[in-house]
Amino acid sequence: MTALLKAENLEVAFGGVKAADGVNLSIDEGEFVAIIGPNGSGKTTFLNLCTGYVRPVSGEVWLDGKPITAMAPRRIARKGIARAFQIPQLFTEHTVIENVMLALAAHRGIWQAFAPLDRPDYRAEAMALLDLLKLADHANAMAGALPEGLRKLADVTVAMALKPRLLLLDEPTSGVSALERFPLMDTLMTAMRAQGVTALFVEHDMEIVETYADRVVVWDSGSVMAEGKPSEVMKDPRVLKSVVGA
Amino acid sequence: MRALPLILAAGLALLALAPLAAPYLQFVLTVAVAKGFAALGVALLLRAGLISLGHAMFFAVGAYAAAFLAQAVGINDFLLLLPFAVAVSALAGLLVGAFLVRYRAIFFAMLNLAVSMVAYALASKLYSITGGTDGLRIDVPTLMGMSLEKAQFDQALYYISLVLLAVVGWLVHRYLKSPLGQALAAVHTNEVRLEYLGVSAWSTLLAAYTISAALAGIGGAIAAVAIGHVLPEYAFWTESGHLVLTAVLGGIAGIAGPFVGSIFLELIHTVAVGYAAEAWNLIVGVALLAVIFFLPRGLFGLIESAAGVKDHRGETEL
């Protein structure tokens, strides 16, 4: 079976900092994979490389066995990789539901110049998705006016509206308090299972990783330092040292 | 919400009746509507956060295309001049836009200015095609093959312009409500997210740029036959600045705004020139200050609030 996503020897540096220093990683269809690692170890950079936002100096990214290295983000998006960002990226002067409807329209082809964006079928579909992600109460709020945690959730909803095969989530729980993290992850997992998406998520909270990830990949200074089942990887002393700082 | 279409219809009816009460207004209003089309084109780009300081060039392209077809080719029927002018200005918009919509902010504004100055220079120098600084004259065109007296034609032109205002205005309204039109505003707020939705900001802007050039071309064709004379000054940069002023003054949120702005400015101009020439700049300056400080949605915002439309955008959710 070919991996859904495969990264091979990715390298990129920013002014001497090797943000990706020979990254190798592959994800199979249906997996929930977590990435952990210290600040500045290159986790976000890896997502940037996979989605064409940053071009690698060397290395390849494959989707379904076909190279997508350094394609423009919009082409990669159309091939089925969607992304929610560490800092949520929304259309701040549109309402939450309009953000989602725009994603639905983009998925079907934006060039339907004369049918309105706000039409019953898009609205119903967007509302169902917002319901699933427990954002229905905020459907008509301006995206830019939401509090941080809800903005992150809205960002995930927009990404899910693209019906991706692979969803990349950059610290989805960072905007909420420790108490709210588990309920939020439950919501996200339910939604992702309902849509049958494969997901890769960056996460700092070890308990979250152990609870939700099938596999965890540990990042350190721009490369993969360890990977495997969360329960096993967490016992590795090197991992404990780098991630927990123990 | 229901009140707004009624107010717009009433405004259109008022425009239709105005020349009956004051015949001299017909010419002023024809030119105002013509410039309103070009200002609407500028307003489209303003929605994407892009200021074009060169849009008068597309107004001029439309005007010259009409004059060229009428005088050089000898096809002088308004119902052929208009589509020809629109097609030529849309094509010009597509070609210029293909290069310019990569740029943002000050670069976009200045590149539009630069290209329009080239267009102005070409219009002044290419004597054999454009008539140089003398420009081109247009005889009174026929209308669907009917030859009309100048007065009859001017009257017909005015009412055709009003019909165009309604029909084209409605089409542009539909466009702005469509996914493509909404993506235009999205370019302004978050280009990265737009690209990650799989939508090209470049194509979205190019579509808008082409439409905006076509709108300016409609205005140019109307002005050309109304005035009967096309000059390089149509493309001069001060005219482009005037279009931006018109759009901001009238308001860019709706279709009517740029037309309201244009009619307001033309009427003030006519009155001011009649009584005190220097008053013109003062009045326009004060009006612009008032709009910027008190009417963020432009003069059209006054009409909206009269219609009970309240703008909730930008309010923080408590």
Ligand SMILES: Nc1ncnc2c1ncn2[C@@H]1O[C@H](COP(=O)(O)OP(=O)(O)OP(=O)(O)O)[C@@H](O)[C@H]1O
């Ligand atoms: N566009 C860029 N320009 C310059 N330096 C960059 C750029 N992107 C990332 N870096 C640098 O590359 C390194 C890795 O950054 P990255 O954002 O990928 O880390 P991260 O693992 O996501 O960190 P965090 O946990 O803080 O989100 C950092 O040193 C960062 O400063």
Ligand SMILES: [Mg+2]
């Ligand atoms: Mg990061």
